[in-house]
Amino acid sequence: MAEAIDKQDHLFVVSSSPHTHSGASVKAIMLDVIIAMLPLTGAAIYLFGWNAIRLLLVCVISCVATEAACRKAMGRNAGIDDLSAVVTGMLLAFNLPPALPSWMAVTGSVIAIALAKQVFGGIGYNPFNPALIARVALLISFPVAMTTWSPWIMAAPAAGIDALTSATPLGAFKSAIDFGQTVPYLTNSTTFMQFFVGHQNGCIGEVSSLAILLGGLYLLFRRCISWQIPAFYLGSVAVLSTLIWAVAPDKNLPPHLHLVTGGLMLGAFFMATDMVTTPVTRKGMAVFGAGCGILTVLIRVWGGYPEGVSFAILLMNAVTPLINRATRPRVFGTGKKKS
Amino acid sequence: MPNLKFCKMKIIKAPYKSWGGIHPRYHKDLAADRALREMPLPELLQISMSQHLGAPAKPVVKKGDSVMQGTLIGEAAGFISANVHSPVSGVVKDVVPAITLTGAMIDSVVIEPDGEDKRVNDLAPLADWQAVAKKDLIARVAAAGVAGMGGAGFPTHVKLSPPPDKTIDTLIINGAECEPYLTADYRLMLESPERVWLGVSILRHILGAKTVRIAIEDNKPEAIRAMEQAMRNADGDVAIVELATEYPQGAEKQQIFAITGREVPSGGLPMDVGAVVENVGTAAAVFDAVFEGMPLIRRITTVTGLPLNAPGNIIAPLGTSYRALIEACGGCADTVKLISGGPMMGIAQAIDTVTTTKTTSGLLALGAPDVSLYESMPCISCGRCVDACPMNLVPSELSQYLEAEDYEGAEELHVMDCIECGCCAFSCPAHRPLVQHMRQGKARVMLKRKKK
């Protein structure tokens, strides 16, 4: 062997098999997610203008800076080149109301990266979706700022929605029901389309279902997310809200409006599909999606908050290890075949 | 044998879809069109006594002995072991421990060929094999040192001697060659389909299997046609199964499932579901051993890789050094990784003076752009390994158990069922060394079981 080394001019690389790779990488996945968020970014800037740009920049920069600082403090290499902090920053910005002061956005970013991600050991170890932890922390800390919705920069949309400039459709509906008032937009046949394209109050990234669907389809096409989570999430919301609406149509939102209001679309395609905090098995993803949907509707209909997507996803994040355990596939050659 | 000339050869699609699997880049075009050729005899052959799975053979020659082609130089040591014969006539220069392709130090016989190729006729050809008793045929296969040529190198006579309580009704001949880059089996089926088919007939006769299936992936239509032609006079339940092109369709358990729908039980063997799988190369070797009295002394090796100047399919005597093989294919300077076998399950080599064995189906040189390094990034739970695993394991969870050295937990999660196909590590975006984790876990669990 000694002679063999003499004759070789360089050492061969030796590793365990396999010696070839699909080429997938964490960075490539994150880049795909960023690409998928471009329509959403466009919609946010179109609808909310300068505020959207400001929030996106503040969140992304402070997330990346926090990530780098945490890694440095822990004595690890920077680790920001996997772009995951950029994704967290963008997602957090999409989950903030347009007029939120920048310093609150910075606070949220620090919470997302430092508290929800790096204390657990960084990417891959966080049990909860960092952007959602930050959003919920901000919602609890700054309830007024987090529920102050400013109108869009564009011309006022069609009549019937004007009345909503101070609340999200879900918020307006909830208070209207609580005070026994009528909800104006319910009777308007164009409401669904208005909401679908993004003409409603809400966080800068959650209003335009159209843009979210575009990005979601891209993610599905690139196989960055599996179809199970969004399908079962939206499906269970549709089914459950239909049932509830059928029982008491005058006290509940119709299912088609449930789907396009609040953070549901953003949650189903971008938040509940976060790989790290969701199950690894297909069956588990379906269970996860369905659980998110059921919890969302429960909170929306009977909860104290008008919107429940963030809480639903975080609650399901908490049971992800259990879902993984319960949905392990049947190993080849064990047990009886189903067919 | 009843004459059923008009019985048309059947080509069927695989009736079952096996689980998981991946679609790597195959790169078969590098060597697929290169006809089989022999290489110039190397100056020295270093024949390892560990040519197969199981106990290494015991050397029966010593320094200075002269040997002929086919002289027994290593005797099977135990039941799961195989004879080793000299591939050439010449003089034994030494019997020394040498590094094998797995990195172990094993006794090797070094032979200097005299170039005369004098052959010893210890084994008489059995042209009239149907009249020979089955146990004599098995004895012949054992005497000729035939071992599985697909990669694992399991001694063939062991597979052909199932315990009496197991009935074998299906013989599957594996010509899937799902490993990327490799074309050795493809060229064999293309150029000598008759040898393969006669070998299959002998195997079928020995096992008494009712059903015979030749499994070939559907990306090799020429091989399917060649085999069909060779099998036109076949009688009984014989068919070629077109497998979907997907890795790992050539894995034993997956292939049995795709063809019969039977699952080899966890911890069990194919014979537990009445099946035996043999590689096409093994079938040809059985033919040589029975018809021509020729022991297994050489094999087809696909020498390939993008940095190679002239990839090819080489018929090389056992004990040829990898360096000689690469030089026979035009040489190459930029090899970063040298792999014995294919890129999915092959073994990376540290030095190129290692020599070929009965299992060397390929020799793959990878240049810098083809080599992706493993990192120890944390798992991001994307679930791609779960989708890819053909055994339905959860590699992400398993590797975390194994990193934490929780071998009991890993055993409960069926780490022992891992076939080390590499689908998980191939698809892992975090580039985690998942297969290495599995191997380590399997080794530790084995150790623990032995202690009990």
Next chain:
Amino acid sequence: MDMLQFILITSGAIALVGVVCGTALAVAARFFAVHEDPRIEKVAEILPGANCGGCGLAGCTEYARAIVVDGAAINLCAPGGNEVIEQIAAFLGREATAAKKMVALVLCGGNDTQAQKRHAYNGVADCTAAQAVNGGDKACTYGCLGYGSCSRICPVAAIEICDGLAKVHPELCISCGACVKVCPRNIIKMVPADAPVHVLCSSHDKGPVVKKMCKVGCIGCTLCTKQVENQAITMDRFLAVVDYSKETPGKAAAEKCPVNCIIAADDSSSDAQPEVLQNENN
């Protein structure tokens, strides 16, 4: 009035709960008490409590039980040393048989600058894992792989990996032997802490082979064996091996060694283990 009533009821309820629970506990303690030899607890207190497992039992309490109940030998606790043995002996009235203080020693001096590599290993950074992939990446099949399996298993962090070579800090070593068991190449040995001389090589390869692979590997020249009395260093298949039962000074042997793989304690110093890496620049 209401307030007073409220306070009274609350305190009464809490007092009642306290009485009931206390009674139950007292009864339980009396009827379910486990009668264990009180000496076990006492012996466990004497033991250092490192729970290193070096005695072969699962923790100090188990060892204490073994001593008291099964009459196990009392000198198995390496971290405790003679002091613990004497204390247990005095407590149990047994005879104190002193154990020599042993420390782990990595019998290899080939760090990354001294020893050749065989290949560029890429994979799990663990010696057992590296060994399983084509036999390990060090050219010398006997040499330390330097991936730190020993250092990770050491309960007191006494093993450091410097420049691809494991090095035991003898003053920290508690002689539990965990590293000896985990090393896939079996090159960590327990040696007497006061041994005067060590051969830091485990290679049985022939001299010329060793020379090509490692600058500080024993080449089997036998010079050292002639420098010591009563065969304290002998040759075993091209490797000089120290017989630690013979305490012969080995300074001369160390000085004569042409490859500097022998280290010897300074006669004046009590520290028997000089820095392994002091040979680095030779």
